[in-house]
Structure formats: C-alpha cells, structure tokens
Amino acid sequence: MNENQYLLIKITVGVIATIGLYSVLYRETKVYRFFEHIFLGLAAGYTLVATWKDTLFNDWFVRMFGRAADAATGQEAQVGYWIYAALLPIGLMGYMVFNRKHNWMSKIPLGIILGLWSGQQIQIWWDTWGPQIYATMKPVIPTTFDSLTRPSTLEVVDGRLVPIPDAARLAEVNNLIAQNVYASQALSNLVFVLTFVSAFSYFIFSFDLKGRFLTGINTFGRWMLMIGFGAIFGSTVMARFALVIDRMSYIVNEWLQVLLRGGA
Amino acid sequence: MSGEQYLDSGWIGTAFTLLVVFFILFNIYRANKGAKNLFIRRIAGLNAIDDAIGRATEMGRPVLMVPGIGALDAISVQAINIFAQVTKTAATFATPVRICCANAPVFAVAQEVIRDVYQQAGQTDKFGAETVQFVSDQQFAFAAGVSGIIHREKVAATFLLGAFFAESLIFAETSNAVGAIQVAGSTQSTQTPFFIAACDYVLIGDEFYAASAYLTRQPVLVGSLVGQDWAKMTVAGLVLVGTLMGSIERGQAATMVRVDGENGCVWEQATPAEGQTGPVKKATKDTFMHQIFNPCIPKAWTEVEREDKPVEGAAAEGEGE
Amino acid sequence: MNLTQWLPLAQTTENFWRKMPGSTDLYIWLGVGLLLGFGILFLLSMVPSHLRRWVVVTFTFLAGLPYVLAYLWPKPIAMDVATQLPNPGEQVGFLINAAIDPVGKLTNILQGFLLGVGIFSLLRVHSMKIKRKAENYGFSMVLIVCFITMATVGFGDWTTRTFQDPQGLLNDPVNWGFFNRANDLLFEGIYQQMDAAMFSMIAFFILSAAFRAFRIRSVEATVMMASALILMLNLMGALTFVWGNAIDGLAAQTGNTFLLNFKLTEMANWLRSNMQIPAIRAIDFGVGLGALAMGLRLWLGLERGGVSA
Numbered sequence: 074m075n076e077n078q079y080l081l082i083k084i085t086v087g088v089i090a091t092i093g094l095y096s097v098l099y100r101e102t103k104v105y106r107f108f109e110h111i112f113l114g115l116a117a118g119y120t121l122v123a124t125w126k127d128t129l130f131n132d133w134f135v136r137m138f139g140r141a142a143d144a145a146t147g148q149e150a151q152v153g154y155w156i157y158a159a160l161l162p163i164g165l166m167g168y169m170v171f172n173r174k175h176n177w178m179s180k181i182p183l184g185i186i187l188g189l190w191s192g193q194q195i196q197i198w199w200d201t202w203g204p205q206i207y208a209t210m211k212p213v214i215p216t217t218f219d220s221l222t223r224p225s226t227l228e229v230v231d232g233r234l235v236p237i238p239d240a241a242r243l244a245e246v247n248n249l250i251a252q253n254v255y256a257s258q259a260l261s262n263l264v265f266v267l268t269f270v271s272a273f274s275y276f277i278f279s280f281d282l283k284g285r286f287l288t289g290i291n292t293f294g295r296w297m298l299m300i301g302f303g304a305i306f307g308s309t310v311m312a313r314f315a316l317v318i319d320r321m322s323y324i325v326n327e328w329l330q331v332l333l334r335g336g337a
Numbered sequence: 338m339s340g341e342q343y344l345d346s347g348w349i350g351t352a353f354t355l356l357v358v359f360f361i362l363f364n365i366y367r368a369n370k371g372a373k374n375l376f377i378r379r380i381a382g383l384n385a386i387d388d389a390i391g392r393a394t395e396m397g398r399p400v401l402m403v404p405g406i407g408a409l410d411a412i413s414v415q416a417i418n419i420f421a422q423v424t425k426t427a428a429t430f431a432t433p434v435r436i437c438c439a440n441a442p443v444f445a446v447a448q449e450v451i452r453d454v455y456q457q458a459g460q461t462d463k464f465g466a467e468t469v470q471f472v473s474d475q476q477f478a479f480a481a482g483v484s485g486i487i488h489r490e491k492v493a494a495t496f497l498l499g500a501f502f503a504e505s506l507i508f509a510e511t512s513n514a515v516g517a518i519q520v521a522g523s524t525q526s527t528q529t530p531f532f533i534a535a536c537d538y539v540l541i542g543d544e545f546y547a548a549s550a551y552l553t554r555q556p557v558l559v560g561s562l563v564g565q566d567w568a569k570m571t572v573a574g575l576v577l578v579g580t581l582m583g584s585i586e587r588g589q590a591a592t593m594v595r596v597d598g599e600n601g602c603v604w605e606q607a608t609p610a611e612g613q614t615g616p617v618k619k620a621t622k623d624t625f626m627h628q629i630f631n632p633c634i635p636k637a638w639t640e641v642e643r644e645d646k647p648v649e650g651a652a653a654e655g656e657g658e
Numbered sequence: 659m660n661l662t663q664w665l666p667l668a669q670t671t672e673n674f675w676r677k678m679p680g681s682t683d684l685y686i687w688l689g690v691g692l693l694l695g696f697g698i699l700f701l702l703s704m705v706p707s708h709l710r711r712w713v714v715v716t717f718t719f720l721a722g723l724p725y726v727l728a729y730l731w732p733k734p735i736a737m738d739v740a741t742q743l744p745n746p747g748e749q750v751g752f753l754i755n756a757a758i759d760p761v762g763k764l765t766n767i768l769q770g771f772l773l774g775v776g777i778f779s780l781l782r783v784h785s786m787k788i789k790r791k792a793e794n795y796g797f798s799m800v801l802i803v804c805f806i807t808m809a810t811v812g813f814g815d816w817t818t819r820t821f822q823d824p825q826g827l828l829n830d831p832v833n834w835g836f837f838n839r840a841n842d843l844l845f846e847g848i849y850q851q852m853d854a855a856m857f858s859m860i861a862f863f864i865l866s867a868a869f870r871a872f873r874i875r876s877v878e879a880t881v882m883m884a885s886a887l888i889l890m891l892n893l894m895g896a897l898t899f900v901w902g903n904a905i906d907g908l909a910a911q912t913g914n915t916f917l918l919n920f921k922l923t924e925m926a927n928w929l930r931s932n933m934q935i936p937a938i939r940a941i942d943f944g945v946g947l948g949a950l951a952m953g954l955r956l957w958l959g960l961e962r963g964g965v966s967a
C-alpha cells in the first residue's frame with residue numbers, strides 16, 4: 074500500500090465518521106449510535122494513553138526514577154525523588170469509592186485535589202480581580218468643554234480623510250487628547266461604570282430590594298447583562314459557522330482531491 | 338520585611354483579601370450563632386426544580402444532570418450539591434436519575450454524594466451503575482455520549498449546572514428536541530447567552546453559587562452568602578468612590594508627575610508640552626487611586642544584596658550544616 | 659538543616675530526598691516510599707468512623723496551606739535562582755515558593771491516578787449491558803473493542819517513539835511501523851475528525867436556538883438578540899465594508915469627523931467596550947467571589963456537602 078492509498082483510506086473513514094455523527098441532526102438512529110460508541114471507545118483509550126504520557130510519565134514516573142544521562146542529546150542525569158512512590162497508594166485510595174466498607178477513604182485524594190484548588194483561589198484572588206476593580210474606576214467628569222467630542226486626528230484633504238498632515242498640529246491634538254477627558258468620553262465612561270454597578274447589584278442576594286429606585290437599578294442591571302450576553306452571542310455565531318465551513322471543505326476538497334489522486 | 342508580591346500590588350491586595358475572608362467567616366459565625374434576619378432573595382430557576390421533577394415522574398422518564406466538564410473544584414462540587422437536593426426529591430418519587438460526568442474525580446465525588454442520598458432515602462436498590470456515570474473526559478466525545486443518552490432515554494428534565502464550554506448548546510438543543518424542561522447555569526459567562534437562548538430557566542453568574550444556600554438554608558451557606566454580599570457592596574462602594582475621586586483629580590493641575598522607567602518609579606516636576614498654554618493636568622497615573630493600586634516603587638527598594646550561589650559540587654559539601 | 663538543599667539548584671547531586679537514577683540506593687528508597695504510602699493507607703483504614711471527617715478535613719487543609727502561606731509570606735524580590743542564594747530572612751519565603759511547583763503537580767498526578775475510576779465506571783456500565791444482553795448491547799461491545807484497540811495502539815506508538823527512536827526517524831511516515839500507522843489512522847483519521855464534526859455541529863444548534871430566541875418571548879430576550887444582531891452584522895465583511903465606505907464619504911463631504919463613530923465596527927466596539935465588558939466583569943467578579951468563598955469553606959472543612967460530609 075503506498076502513501077496515497079493510505080491517505081485515501083484515512084480520509085475516507087474520517088468522512089464516513091463525520092457523516093455518521095452528523096446523522097443525529099436528522100434523527101438518532103443506529104448509525105449515530107454506532108459512531109457514538111466508536112467515538113466514546115476511542116476517546117477513553119486515547120485519554121488513558123494521553124494521561125500516562127503527558128502527565129504521569131513526566132510529572133510522576135520520571136521524577137521518581139530520575140533519568141540517566143544521555144550522551145546523544147547531551148542531557149545531564151536527573152536525580153530521582155523516592156518520596157513520589159508514596160503517592161501511588163494515596164492515589165489508589167480513590168478506587169475505594171466502589172468499596173462499601175472503606176468508601177470514605179476515596180475522599181482523601183479528592184480532598185487533597187480540592188484543598189489544592191482552594192488554596193490557589195485565595196492566592197490568586199486579588200491578582201485576578203484587583204486590577205479589574207481598578208480598571209473600572211473611569212473618569213466620568215469632563216475636564217474641558219472646549220469641545221464636546223474628542224478632537225479628531227483626521228482631516229479632509231482633497232475630499233479624502235487623512236491623518237493631519239502638519240506634524241506640529243498633530244502632536245498638539247494628541248497632547249490635548251492625552252490630557253483631557255471630553256464630554257463624549259465621560260458619557261461612555263459613565264455608561265461603563267453604571268453598567269458595572271447595576272449589573273453587580275443584580276447579584277446581591279441577601280437584601281430585600283424594596284422601593285422604586287432599588288428595583289429600578291436591579292432591572293436596569295438585568296438589561297445590561299442581556300446586552301452583554303447578546304454581544305457574546307453575536308460574536309460567537311460567526312466563529313461557529315467557520316467550523317462547519319471547515320468540515321465541508323474537508324469532505325469536499327480534501328476527500329475529493331485524494332480520491333482523484335488515489336485513483337490516478 | 339516586604340516582598341515581591343507586596344511591591345506589585347502594595348498592601349491593598351493582601352488587606353482586601355483578608356477583609357473579604359473576614360466578612361465571610363464572620364457571617365458564617367453569625368449564622369451559626371442563629372442570627373434570624375438572614376434573607377435570600379428568590380431565584381427563579383430554582384423554583385422550577387420541583388415542577389421539572391414532577392413532570393418527569395408523571396411521564397415516567399428520567400431526569401438528566403450534568404455537572405459541567407470542568408475538573409474537580411468548587412464549581413463541580415457546588416453542582417453536585419445542587420444535584421443532591423434534586424436527587425433527594427427525585428428519590429421520593431422513585432424518578433430515575435442520570436448524572437453524567439466528564440471528569441473522573443468529579444465522578445468519584447458524585448458517586449459518593451448521590452449514593453449517600455439514596456441510602457438516606459432508604460432506596461439503595463434504586464442506585465445503579467447508570468445513576469452516576471463517567472462518559473468521557475474528552476469534551477466532544479462527552480457531548481456525543483450525553484446526546485445519545487438524552488435521545489435514547491427521552492429524558493423529561495435536564496439540569497445543566499457547572500462549567501460548560503462550547504458543548505453547552507449541544508446539550509441544550511438536544512434536550513429541547515426531546516421536549517425536556519431545562520434548568521441551566523454556567524459559571525462561564527461566555528456560555529450563559531446560549532443557555533438563555535435555548536433553555537427554560539437559567540441561573541446567571543453566581544446565582545449558581547447562591548443556589549445551594551437558597552435550597553438548603555444551611556447556616557454556613559447562608560452566612561457565607563451574606564459575607565459575599567458585604568464584599569460586593571464594599572467593591573461597589575470602592576468603585577464609586579474611586580471613580581468620583583479619579584474624575585475630580587483628572588481636572589486638577591499637576592505639579593509633579595509619576596514616571597515609571599528603568600530607574601523604578603520617580604516623581605518629576607510637571608512640564609507643559611511645547612506650545613501648551615495653561616497648566617499640565619493630572620493623568621490617570623498621577624491620581625491617588627492609581628498609587629493605591631500600583632504603588633510607586635523606587636529602584637533602591639528592589640535591590641537586595643545576596644550571597645552568590647556556590648558552584649556545582651560545592652553544594653554537596655555544604656550539606657548538614 | 660540547611661534550607662538550600664531543597665532548592666532546585668543542583669539536580670545532579672544526591673541527598674536524603676533524591677538519589678542517582680538507576681542506583682540501588684534509589685530502588686531501596688523507592689520501596690521505602692511505597693511501604694510508607696501503603697502504611698498510611700493501612701493506618702487510615704483503621705480510623706474509627708467519628709474521626710474520618712477530621713482526617714479528610716486535615717488532608718484538605720494541608721494541601722491548600724502552601725498556597726496560602728505563599729500568598730501571605732513575602733516572596734524574595736528579584737532573585738536570580740541560578741546565581742544567588744536567599745538571605746536568611748528570605749529562606750522561608752523561598753522555600754515556600756520552591757514547594758509550590760511540586761505541590762501544584764500533585765493535582766495532575768492524583769487526577770491521573772483517578773482517571774482509572776472513571777474508565778472503570780464506563781467499562782462497568784457497558785460490560786453489564788453485554789452481560790445482561792440488554793437492548794443494543796452490540797454497541798457496548800463496539801465501545802469496549804475500540805477502547806482496547808486505541809489504548810494498545812496508543813501505548814505502542816508512544817513506546818516506539820519514546821524509547822526506540824532517539825534520532826526522531828518516526829517523524830517521517832515512511833519509517834512507520836504497525837503501531838505508528840494504526841495510531842495515525844485511529845487518532846488522526848477517525849478520532850480527530852469526529853471531534854471536529856461534533857464541534858462544528860454547534861453551528862446548526864446555534865441557528866435553531868437563535869431562531870427560537872428571535873421569536874421573542876420576552877423583552878429581555880429582545881434586548882439580547884438586538885445586541886447580538888449588531889455584533890453579527892459587524893462580522894459580515896461585505897456589509898461593514900459598504901457601510902464604512904458610505905460613512906467615510908459622508909464625513910469627507912461634510913468635513914464632520916464625528917460621523918465616523920457611526921461605522922458598524924465603531925458601534926460594535928462601543929457596545930463591546932462600554933456594555934459587554936462591564937456587564938461580564940460584574941458577573942465574573944461575583945463568580946470569582948463565590949469561588950473564593952467556596953474555596954475557603956472547603957479548605958477549612960466548613961462545607962457540609964461534598965467531600966467533607
């Protein structure tokens with residue numbers, strides 16, 4: 074079997090598998106069921122291998138046994154830490170989950186994983202949120218009323234929009250922009266801060282929001298959330314269509330091409 | 338002694354984290370002492386749980402739950418805690434339950450917790466191998482497997498709570514196709530819009546975390562929720578004050594301006610740009626709040642004298658000192 | 659004890675904790691480590707039931723402690739690990755920080771060990787179906803066969819590549835053996851394609867979900883879909899191009915550069931940066947706070963559900 078014939082077989086089975094899974098869009102049939110079980114079986118097998126080679130081998134096995142010096146690659150010997158051997162029994166405690174008498178022991182490795190996660194949360198909390206809290210404090214009062222909107226760095230020359238040609242004047246405009254908050258910017262910033270605070274107040278659970286003002290803020294917050302969600306929805310749609318187009322191109326372009334080449 | 342992390346963010350980071358921790362622990366303490374006035378507002382999605390189970394019981398079809406596809410962390414534990422409540426109700430009506438996991442440690446926790454629920458309900462015989470199952474820890478293989486289960490078992494209700502990613506819509510739309518009631522909530526704000534578009538009831542953001550406090554009214558959870566609210570109000574207040582202060586300062590004239598460069602942070606005399614009339618206005622970096630969040634560190638503070646590391650081989654001799 | 663012996667300075671020298679690869683010493687100590695682990699396992703199995711909760715809580719607490727200490731204890735400033743030694747006052751901080759890396763790896767290692775629990779569940783569900791000759795049990799057989807084949811072939815491929823191919827000859831398909839070829843066919847040929855197929859299916863679902871949402875069930879859904887529409891229009895290249903050119907022309911004609919703000923891209927950007935970002939930040943902050951609170955409760959064993967029940 075030459076390389077082309079192999080490629081033909083490989084892509085053909087890929088196309089069949091793709092169509093098999095797509096069949097669920099019409100109805101869940103035996104065809105889908107067959108390919109679904111193949112997928113699950115392959116995924117389980119792959120996960121097993123990947124976990125060993127990407128995680129356990131490097132992070133556990135090699136650390137435990139060390140690695141001899143390799144003259145070919147010039148790699149120095151790496152010492153082995155024997156204490157890593159003690160992790161195996163601790164990991165095995167997880168399998169006690171199926172044991173009726175000692176099932177509580179499975180909570181030990183699970184507790185360790187959760188403890189590590191929890192400790193990390195405390196460590197990273199401020200690093201994640203501190204800068205964001207600061208970034209929310211935007212200036213909402215204009216510093217100048219010379220112009221309501223930010224001066225433009227563009228200018229009409231010969232009926233076309235171009236950056237201001239006079240370098241000195243461009244620098245002056247840039248300096249003005251850097252030092253001032255214009256009314257239009259202040260308004261945008263106000264929208265920003267109000268959106269944040271109202272959306273944020275929506276997530277306060279332990280106060281009974283009474284009165285028109287507070288319920289008003291709450292409703293406004295929910296609307297702002299919906300606008301934000303809509304923006305996410307809109308931006309994602311196109312990315313998802315790109316995926317279908319990629320699949321179509323795989324079936325039509327690649328498969329047909331190889332089919333023609335394989336037959337030649 | 339100061340260290341790198343304190344140079345980065347100053348004292349405010351640690352102080353604020355400790356303050357939040359204090360808020361939470363103090364309110365848990367308060368709730369445990371039996372404080373009566375702790376209130377939680379209504380969360381719409383959670384009231385739907387009983388309806389959904391009732392419908393499943395009527396139809397004699399199972400309830401499907403997915404605790405997201407994330408690793409074992411607070412999110413998946415939280416989802417399992419909510420599922421334990423759902424299962425408790427389902428067990429009393431003998432409605433079958435299917436919990437599909439995408440992570441082995443999450444599966445192990447769910448197995449433990451849900452088995453406990455059945456034991457307490459005195460229905461150990463109803464807890465089978467399929468009640469809690471591990472499907473796959475590969476995102477789309479998991480999606481394919483769970484879709485298959487939704488179709489084949491014609492589930493009457495689905496609970497999708499936890500960290501979901503792109504696969505969220507596959508579950509939501511497939512459940513919709515078989516006519517299931519859906520209660521969903523993702524901590525990933527990027528997936529929430531898809532749930533809103535496709536599901537009947539959606540928990541937004543940390544309504545998800547508030548859920549178990551709402552359902553169980555356990556003092557620890559309610560107290561913690563109140564502590565979180567205190568922290569949120571502090572942050573909202575800080576943002577409003579900071580915004581106002583910064584806004585006023587931006588309009589003021591600056592005599593000194595902050596310069597961050599190779600020599601660390603230094604304050605220099607403010608000089609107007611060429612041709613500028615009027616004083617130099619304060620930039621964001623010159624404001625008070627900026628100094629609080631990004632302390633000005635002169636270079637001298639970051640210079641520490643240290644011994645040189647001993648050369649290879651000499652390290653072994655130094656041992657046992 | 660000199661704290662610096664813990665540091666990852668000279669990985670090539672031996673001490674109590676680390677031994678030369680392949681040495682008898684290492685194997686003896688590995689045996690000791692294994693015995694130690696099983697000893698702990700044995701001792702734990704005898705813990706009376708009223709203390710069990712505390713054992714779990716203690717392990718959880720100890721696991722989280724290094725991170726919390728690392729956060730509270732000052733980290734050495736601008737230290738070059740390769741050439742400098744920490745001052746006496748900095749040694750504790752440095753030790754904690756040096757511990758973070760191996761401690762962090764623990765999660766991966768334990769998750770790796772626990773994967774078997776999941777695989778066991780999967781195989782149990784399907785082997786029971788086969789045993790009972792339940793409806794569609796043939797598909798369960800397909801699953802188990804695929805699992806065994808993929809695992810065997812995958813390990814075969816990994817072993818040949820890692821241990822028998824120092825020159826990297828296997829990067830060229832011409833030199834492939836059976837395992838490499840089979841792994842390529844199963845993984846690249848089938849598995850990856852199925853993965854992509856499932857991912858791309860979302861596009862169809864997004865259409866049906868959008869269709870239902872557009873049929874407008876509430877004011878909120880309308881607000882959401884209106885904002886979605888602006889973003890979607892913005893991503894349609896041809897439309898933004900035509901609209902943008904029209905605005906450019908208008909601005910040049912009237913000399914009013916403010917009009918430029920009404921380009922689709924500008925409006926979409928404005929919506930994103932002044933509404934999407936703060937709204938999402940508000941949600942994520944709440945979620946982060948919830949995670950911190952829950953982390954705290956889990957770490958201190960205050961949570962009554964989950965593992966510390």
